[in-house]
Amino acid sequence: MTAYAASGGDALIARTARAAGRRGWLRRVRRNPMAAAGAAIVLILIALALAAPWITPAPYDRPNFGDAWQFPSGQHWFGTDALGRDLYTRIVYGARVSLTVGFVAQAIALAVGLPLGLAAGVVGGRVDFLIMRAVDTLTAFPQLLFALLIMVVLGAGLGNILLAISFHAWIPICRLTRAQCLRERERDYVEAARAQGAGEAAVVTRHVLPNILAPIIVAVTLGIPQAIFTEAALSFLGLGVRAPTPSWGQMVGEGVTNIRYYWHLALFPSVMIALTMAGFTLLVDGVRDVLDPRALKSP
């Protein structure tokens, strides 16, 4: 009898909780339509990147010199470039480069910045001093110039771009982790955990880390558009991905040279970069609202 009531009650609670969750989700979307728009843009980009081979008419690297410099038409939706390659195809494939760079660079940044930030915040002392001096020095160094130097040393290529971007991308995550760590360690619940005999490692992994995760996730998402921007900027300068691989930044760079007449070459990749950056930035605002309601409302 009691067991039956309990399970029935649980189911009821679960059902109402689910319904409330659904309503809450809807409410959040309605309250934050910009973030929903950002999420939609990002989802469409991911879909484009994944479906690229099936939704494009030709391989992205096949030149067709008879078809060079075509303006947009029914056959070539976005026109063709100097080598007669279909611009629509190259734009769709370009989403792959941008998204890969955005996600992988931030994954590397998290893998480097989180442990270093924890080490600085938890161990303190000399470790903290060394890590923070490295952070200060890198901060003073202009990121783009540094990325330029690295790209020239290592040469063009996706891996080298990721390296050049990650060199700076871990810094905000490391800083944030350290600051949050220092703040949380003074809290009562940490004191309580210590009083119950938890070791330093347990305090950090079981108690501090889960509590500082939300702002760190926000910082990681915030870095994605940054990374996408840096890749586009490097490719724009001709120091990005290797030649046949399509990158929006590099397409804008080529388009700008011919902007007086062949307007489509610069227009479409420019719009894609702007859309992508806007999509991710709006999404970050939404993520912040959901995960970190205590944080200052974004302006």
Added chain:
Amino acid sequence: MGRYLAVRIVAILGTLLVISLFVFAIMHAIPGGPFDEDKMPLPAASKANILRSYGLDRPLSEQYIRFLWNIAHLNFGVSYQSPGESVVHLLARVWPVTAHLGGMALAIALAGGLSLGLTAALRQNTPADYLTTGVAVFGLVVPHFVLGSLLILAFSTALGWLPAGGWEGPRQWILPTLTYCLAPLGVVARYTRVSVLEVLGADHVRTARAKGLATRRIVMRHVLRNALVPLLTIIGPLFPDLLTGSIFVEGIYRVPGLGRYFVTSVYDRDYPMIMGLALLAALLVSVMYLVSDLLYLLADPRIRYT
């Protein structure tokens, strides 16, 4: 205070030293030298002479120590890509153009950003607010080179109102300045809005309202002055951003400023110029952070540095 300043200045010098070592190492790790066959086909003997005259035949450690010695005497060497012209001269020749462009952009960004942010905060959640936020986000997220190409497409290719490049007169200044100023304008507007909103809710503003002061007077005397303090921290770092931003804006609009030297110096292995630019940028960043910290101190008497 004096001690604080001294510590900060020593820290800046230390940072510059580390950066110079770093750049020196990376620079010489780049395959190829400034006087290779593909750049300058020369007989071996002449090449050896050139290398000797620039001190490039010495071991790297000796080159670095000599470089430090020269720097200590404010001698930044001679640029390879512009022979006979010292790095300092070259910078002095092209820097004014970049400073002119950056100065105009920064002035517009500050004036526009402040008034937009203030308007948005005073009319929170109205169409004016949303419009401001929209402009600010657009300026923030769209890279310089994308905005530049879009503006050229609109005002030059499609409408034909403005020239697509050059730097001869005010007509050529409009598009680059517009491209340049939108990002810092977005930053300033967003922070002004938050900062003003915060002060609007403060007790002293309520008191001023209760006293029956005019809205205009409250905003000018009691809100804006307090709201500007946190803004100081973000204005400082805008200056160095304008420096690196010049690479793209000047490249797109063919403005004869500092921007293109960032790229050509790296391509041409112009060691003294790379070093000069890196140190200049790092110095700007560090000094601007220091200045904004000091301004903070002046603006808010509650803050003390020890």
